[in-house]
Amino acid sequence: MDINRGRKYNGNANDAAGIFSQTRDLIASCDLLIANMSPFRGPSLEAGTALEIGLMLGLNKPVVGYSLDNEDYAKRLMRLHDVFDLPLNEDSGDLQAPDGLLVENFGLVDSALVTGAVQSAKMPVSEDFESAVRWGRRLLSD
16 A cells, blocks of 8 residues: 555645645544654654544544653653753652743653543553554454
């Protein structure tokens, strides 16, 4: 199967709506989404993956997620902030960014909202693709 379906990866801003439309149609044709929630170019999953998860859940279709980085989201964020010399403050017992905003800390592999979306199917975020496939099979066989 050609998952790219002729999609372009370079172009101009006018291409964005068409790319979204193609992606939405592809997502709608799926029975199950196995979402790679591994951090991508930052502390969290890729934004497009988050959108795809939302589209599937909006269609009441199952989503199984996996992450190849099982480090706690808050710890990953702390490490990233240290790299940029913007250390997070833990004095109050909460993680606080230099701008005073609190950082969520639920002990999850990603933000509570994204992880909770995947958990809404009563499925854990798996540690690898193969485990996610096994969970997906269980979901589809029910």
